[in-house]
Amino acid sequence: MIDPAQQLRILIPEGSSTSGREAVTILGLAGHHVEVCDPSPWCLARYSRFVRKFHRCPGLRTDPAGFLAFVEGLIASGRFDVLLPTHEQGFLFARVQERLAGKIAFALPSFESYRMAHSKAGFSRLLDRLDLPQPPTRILKSQSEPRGATRFPAVVKTSVGTASRGIRFVHNESELASALHELEAGGGFADEVLVQDMIAGTTEKAQSVFCRGRLLGFHAFRQVAPGIGGGEAIKESVRRPVVRGDLEKLGAELGWHGGLSVDYIMPDDGTAPLLIDCNPRLVEPFNAFVSGVDLVTLLLRVSLGEEPEALPEGRERVLTHLSMQALLGFASRGGSRRAVAREFGRLLDHSGPYAGSVEELTPLSHDWYSAVPLGTTFALMLASPAAATKLARGGFGAHLLDLKSIREIESWDP
Incomplete structure (x- = not known):
């Protein structure tokens, strides 16, 4: 078994996301050899002294088969110890993980579990099944489907979408009807659409690493100042034992293996946190790293087949x-x-x-x-x-999935 304390040769299959860029810093500070592939020659991770080599590849969204062939070619060179998906590439690799097994180390759950966590509708149904808290939610398959009474303001979400893509805020019945009509005209109902009550409160995020359904590391943070597009400009680490317990139930039910993150609302009325979104990966892990919870190294150890002890929680109020x-x-x-x-x-x-x-x-x-x-x-x-x-x-690049590329990957024989 490879020792994760030694220098590892790591392939990160995208360089455009903030999560991938932060992972590069953490891995580089630990002395690992990092290479990145991305369809954009100007991707964020390319501008790092920690990236030893950049590979320009086909786009995951525009050519998933070409992207996979490119990555498999890099893996076949024998230069890498670990494949570390930091964004939606995990969807593709989870689908074909039997092809990759034995050629490179990685940590991914079953494709069925990944697909459920990746889909907003699938995640909502999972929360219902586990009796975990979420805002009142209706899942629609068409504009004309009865949706019952909606309390406004509300949020309309397409089932597929990351980085706030596919989200609309509506304040009355007219705006809701217009949003649903727009989605139907644009093909949004090719998959499902969620209509969710907007709850007054603060949105926070939590991330974790699992080993075969067992929670090994957890970290949560709140937004201190907003950036753009739903992102945070300033974050502060927090303790959220209730959310940790919810994540433990989710990961155990899914038999999760790898990184798993959730967004949740802390309601202004002081009731329990409400889960609103799921990302089947680590999301911007640097606040956790500075707080004393190195989730990226933990993910490396899980990828290499270890079953390490759970990490203690990090410090609060780290900015x-x-x-x-x-x-x-x-x-x-x-x-x-x-x-x-x-x-x-x-x-x-x-x-x-x-x-x-x-x-x-x-x-x-x-x-x-x-x-x-x-x-x-x-x-x-x-x-x-x-x-x-x-x-x-302009951040929706070829390194991200859309419904067409998702359907193509789902149709493959793994």
Whole structure:
């Protein structure tokens, strides 16, 4: 068995997500050899001194079979010890894991479990089956299907979608009907659509690592300041034993193996947390790392076939921030050029709201090359603060799945 304390050769099959970029930093600081493949030559992870080699590959969304063939070719070279999916590539690898077994180490659950966690409708049904708390939810297969009484405001979600894609907020019956009509016209009802009551409260996130249904590591954080597109600009670690217990039940039911994350609402009325979304992977693991919970290394150990002891929970009230998210969020909320420049200065000297906080996405003190995407973001926002929203919308790249690519992967004979 390979010792995870020694240098490992790790292949990360995407470099565009914030989660993948943060994993690169954690792995690089541990001394591992990291290579990344991504369809975009300008992906975020490429601008890191910790990435030893970048491979431009076909897009997961546009050519899943070509993407798989490319990754299998890299694996066949014998250069890698661990395949570490950090985003939706796990859906594909879970489908074909029997083909990969014995050629490279990885940690993934069964495809049936992965598909259930990946689908918003599947996750909602799982919560119902386990009697775990969620907001009142209706699952629709068509616009005309009876949905019963809806309490407004409400959230309309397509069953497939990540990074806030496929989410609409509606405030009355007219807006709801319009949203459902728009979805039907655009093919959104090719899969299911959820209509969920909007609960007054604060959204938080928790992530975990499982080994064959047993919870080994857990971490939760809350948003201190918003970025753009539903992301966090500043985070603070929190203790959430109730959410930990809910995740334990979910992972045990699914026989989960690998990383698993959830979003949940802490209601303003003080009732129990309500689970609202699931991601079958780790999501931005750096706050956990700084808090003393190294979920990425734990995931490596599980990938290598170990069954390690569970990690103790990390420290509370640990602050981290993402400078790029902060700049984009600040500009999108109407910040002027002068205000954007002032905010950038506060980010660089860790003053104002960033006092005592650690940069998690572009850690200049550890990785000077990460100044490139940060500096580019600042320059774009300085030139046109109004471009922030357009720039954020461009984040749906070929490294992500859509319904067409999901159906293609599901049709494969594993």
